[in-house]
Amino acid sequence: xxxxxxxxxxxxxxxxxxxxxxxxxxxxxxxxxxxxxxxxxxxxxxxxxxxxxxxxxxxxxxxxxxxxxxxxxxxxxxxxxxxxxxxxxxxxxxxxxxxxxxxxxxxxxxxxxxxxxxxxxxxxxxxxxxxxxxxxxxxxxxxxxxxxxxxxxxxxxxxxxxxxxxxxxxxxxxxxxxxxxxxxxxxxxxxxxxxxxxxxxxxxxxxxxxxxxxxxxxxxxxxxxxxxxxxxxxxxxxxxxxxxxxxxxxxxxxxxxxxxxxxxxxxxxxxxxxxxxxxxxxxxxxxxxxxxxxxxxxxxxxxxxxxxxxxxxxxxxxxxxxxxxxxxxxxxxxxxxxxxxxxxxxxxxxxxxxxxxxxxxxxxxxxxxxxxxxxxxxxxxxxxxxxxxxxxxxxxxxxxxxxxxxxxxxxxxxxxxxxxxxxxxxxxxxxxxxxxxxxxxxxxxxxxxxxxxxxxxxxxxxxxxxxxxxxxxxxxxxxxxxxxxxxxxxxxxxxxxxxxxxxxxxxxxxxxxxxxxxxxxxxxxxxxxxxxxx
Numbered sequence: 001x002x003x004x005x006x007x008x009x010x011x012x013x014x015x016x017x018x019x020x021x022x023x024x025x026x027x028x029x030x031x032x033x034x035x036x037x038x039x040x041x042x043x044x045x046x047x048x049x050x051x052x053x054x055x056x057x058x059x060x061x062x063x064x065x066x067x068x069x070x071x072x073x074x075x076x077x078x079x080x081x082x083x084x085x086x087x088x089x090x091x092x093x094x095x096x097x098x099x100x101x102x103x104x105x106x107x108x109x110x111x112x113x114x115x116x117x118x119x120x121x122x123x124x125x126x127x128x129x130x131x132x133x134x135x136x137x138x139x140x141x142x143x144x145x146x147x148x149x150x151x152x153x154x155x156x157x158x159x160x161x162x163x164x165x166x167x168x169x170x171x172x173x174x175x176x177x178x179x180x181x182x183x184x185x186x187x188x189x190x191x192x193x194x195x196x197x198x199x200x201x202x203x204x205x206x207x208x209x210x211x212x213x214x215x216x217x218x219x220x221x222x223x224x225x226x227x228x229x230x231x232x233x234x235x236x237x238x239x240x241x242x243x244x245x246x247x248x249x250x251x252x253x254x255x256x257x258x259x260x261x262x263x264x265x266x267x268x269x270x271x272x273x274x275x276x277x278x279x280x281x282x283x284x285x286x287x288x289x290x291x292x293x294x295x296x297x298x299x300x301x302x303x304x305x306x307x308x309x310x311x312x313x314x315x316x317x318x319x320x321x322x323x324x325x326x327x328x329x330x331x332x333x334x335x336x337x338x339x340x341x342x343x344x345x346x347x348x349x350x351x352x353x354x355x356x357x358x359x360x361x362x363x364x365x366x367x368x369x370x371x372x373x374x375x376x377x378x379x380x381x382x383x384x385x386x387x388x389x390x391x392x393x394x395x396x397x398x399x400x401x402x403x404x405x406x407x408x409x410x411x412x413x414x415x416x417x418x419x420x421x422x423x424x425x426x427x428x429x430x431x432x433x434x435x436x437x438x439x440x441x442x443x444x445x446x447x448x449x450x451x452x453x454x455x456x457x458x459x460x461x462x463x464x465x466x467x468x469x470x471x472x473x474x475x476x477x478x479x480x481x482x483x484x485x486x487x488x489x490x491x492x493x494x495x496x497x498x499x500x501x502x503x504x505x506x507x508x509x510x511x512x513x514x515x516x517x518x519x520x521x522x523x524x525x526x527x528x529x530x531x532x533x534x
Contacts, residue, residue, distance in 0.1 A: 011365040013324050014372060017247070018060035021278045025246045031066050033058050034240075034248040034277070035133070036073030039101060039118035041084035044301035045331060046285040052320045053249050053282055055131045056372055071243060072133035076102040076115035077142050077229050079185075079194050086301070098193035098213075102139035115139070125304045129313045130375035143226045148205070150238040150272075151222055151230055154183040155201050157271050161234060164266040168258030183234045187227035190216035233260055237268035240277060248277045249325065255281035286330035307331060309429045311340070312422045318344045318373040333434045341388040344373070352382040384409075384416040391427050393512045396441055397520050400428050441506040443521065449532050450507065456500035457533060459490040463501070464530040471523050480515035505529060 010016055021031060035054040037047050051072065058070045080101045083093045089107040093114070096104040104114035111117040123135065141147065154161060162181040166174045175181050186196040188211035195213035202208075202219075207228060210217035222228060230238055239245070254260045265276035287302050307316055310333060319340065323329050332340065349355035350363060351370035357363035371378060386394075391405075398404045402424040406412055412420060431440060444450075452460065467482050474482065487497040502511045505526075511517060518526060 012368045014056040014060040017057045021247050030069050031061055032069045032243050032245045034071050034245045038075040038078045039115045042301045042303050043118055043122045044303055045307055048304050049282050049285055053325050070133045071136055073136045074119050075138050077139040080104050098195055100187055129316055142229050148222045151184055154234050158183050165263050168262055184228050184230050188216050189227055190214050234267055237264045237272055240268050241272035241274035245277045249280050249282050252281045252283055280325055282325035283328040288330045288332040288334055310426055312426055313375050314373050315344045321372040322369045337430055338388050345385055381415050383419045384412050392431050393520055395428050441511055444529055450503035452500055455490055455492055459486050459492055459497050460504055460533045462486045468523055468526055476515045
C-alpha cells in the first residue's frame with residue numbers, strides 16, 4: 001500500500017477487521033476467509049452482503065501483502081425442505097422433498113440440478129462486481145469422503161457435542177439427558193431421502209440406520225457410503241478446522257447471544273481443537289417498498305442481477321463498502337436511487353480531489369470507501385460524472401439511445417465511455433421499469449397535439465417564432481427569461497405557460513426544468529414538435 005493508503009488504512013471497517021485477524025492469528029502463510037450459503041432457492045441480495053463483506057476484508061488483507069484464500073462453500077448437500085413460491089414446476093419439485101438439494105432436477109432445465117442452477121446464477125454475477133472466490137461444493141466433498149475423519153470425531157464425541165449444544169439453552173430447549181444425540185444425518189441409500197433414524201454406531205466407521213419412508217435398513221461405512229453428513233451446527237466448526245478458517249462473518253440471527261455461532265465456537269474449540277474464526281455480525285438488507293425480510297425458501301427475493309440492472313457494479317459495491325456490516329439499510333428502487341448515485345458521485349469527487357473534503361480524516365475515509373468500491377482497482381482517469389436526474393432527462397429526450405446521448409455530450413474521453421455507457425444502461429432500465437410515472441416522459445414525435453386554450457396556443461406560437469430562432473445564442477438563464485417574457489406578453493401566469501409547453505412537448509403538466517429541458521431537446525427537435533401549433 002502507498003503512503004496515502006497507509007494513512008487511510010484504519011479508517012474503514014474492513015481494514016480494522018484485517019488488522020484484528022493479523023493481531024489475533026499472527027503471521028500466517030495463508031489467511032483463509034470463508035463464506036457460504038445453501039442454494040435452497042434464489043440467492044438474494046441479503047445473502048450477498050456476507051459475500052461482499054468477506055471480499056472487502058480479503059482485499060484489506062491483500063493490501064497488507066498477505067496471501068489470502070477466499071473460499072465460498074455451496075452447502076448443496078443440505079436437505080430440500082420446501083419448494084419456493086417463485087419456482088416453476090412446483091408439483092414436480094415437490095416429489096423431491098427431503099432429497100439432498102444437489103439431487104433435485106433443475107425446473108428451468110438449464111443446469112444439471114436445482115442446486116447447480118442457483119449456484120450458476122451467483123457464480124456468473126460475482127465477477128461483474130469484482131468478486132472471485134474459490135467455490136467449494138459440499139455434496140462433492142462429502143461424497144468424495146473428504147470429511148470421513150471429521151464425522152468419525154463427531155460420532156465418537158457425540159455426548160460432548162450434546163453438552164456444547166445444550167450449554168446455552170434453557171431447560172425447555174435442551175436435548176434431554178435420556179435422548180441419544182447423533183451429530184450426523186443419513187440420506188437413505190435406497191430412496192435418497194433423509195427420512196432415516198440412526199439405530200447404532202460401532203465406535204469406528206459403521207453407522208446402522210433404517211428409513212421410515214421406504215423401510216430400507218443397513219449398516220453403512222463412513223469411508224464408502226455416500227449418504228452421510230454432519231448436521232450444520234457441527235459441520236460448520238468441523239470445516240473451520242479442515243480449511244483452517246481464520247475469518248467468517250455471520251448474520252445477526254446466528255450471532256445472537258447463545259446462538260449457533262456461540263455453540264459452533266464451543267464445538268470447534270473443544271472437539272476439533274481449532275479456535276473459531278474472527279467474525280462480525282452483519283445485519284439484514286431491506287428493499288424499499290417491499291415489506292418483510294427476504295427469504296429464498298418463500299421466493300420473495302431480489303437478487304444481485306436485479307440490483308445490477310439499476311446500479312453499476314461500483315455503486316453496488318459502494319452501498320456495502322460505505323455501510324458498516326452491523327447496520328441495517330435498504331436498497332432502493334424508487335426515487336432514492338437518485339440520492340444513492342449522488343452520494344457515490346460525491347465520494348468519487350473527493351477521492352479524485354475534484355471536491356475538497358471537510359478534513360483529512362473525511363478524505364481518508366471517503367478515499368478508502370471509493371477504492372474498495374472499484375471492481376478492479378482505481379480507474380486510469382476520473383470517470384465522467386453526470387447527475388442521474390440529468391442523465392435520465394437526456395436518455396428520455398433521446399428515446400433511450402445511449403450512443404446518441406454520449407455523442408451529444410462532446411467531451412467524453414474514450415477511456416471514460418464504457419463506464420458512462422453502463423451508467424446509461426442502468427439509468428434507462430430504472431426509468432422504464434422502476435421510476436414513478438411522474439418521472440417518466442417521452443417527446444411527442446408522432447405529430448400529435450395538446451389541447452390548448454387560445455392564450456396558451458398564442459404563447460406556444462410566440463415561443464416558436466421569437467424564442468427558438470435565437471435559443472442557440474442564449475445560455476440557460478437568459479433563455480428562461482425569454483420564456484418568462486412570453487408569458488407576460490401573452491397575459492399568462494408563468495406556471496400556466498410552463499404547463500402548456502410541457503403538454504405540447506411531452507403530454508404532461510410538468511417535467512424537467514424548462515430552460516434546461518429545451519437546451520437538451522435542441523432547437524431542431526423543438527421546431528419539429530412546435531411546428532404543429534403554427
